[in-house]
């Protein structure tokens with residue numbers, strides 16, 4: 004009897020683990036709206052980044068508008084290592100960050116301490 008309980012509990016636990024790793028990763032994603040010759044996405048900086056994942060169209064000049072509402076100095080810079088961008092984000096202001104969309108791929112951005120992350124997809 005106890006073996007059955009252990010087996011059932013094992014199935015439940017492994018089901019939970021599968022759900023946690025494969026089902027839980029719904030990241031808020033926004034695809035840029037292309038207007039004329041440019042595309043832009045607004046990113047709010049408050050306890051992290053929202054959206055956390057931004058999809059841009061390749062070859063269309065792009066601007067990410069980062070608005071930092073978070074008072075923590077942790078988020079006072081945003082870094083795009085693949086693009087050589089390290090931009091200060093004064094609290095309460097919107098900073099327009101131009102992204103070179105010539106090369107498709109998946110890139111990341113992070114706060115100055117590499118604690119909070121976002122994902123940039125160019126396709």
Ligand SMILES: [Cu+2]
Pocket residue numbers: 076077078114115116117118119
């Ligand atoms: Cu940080």
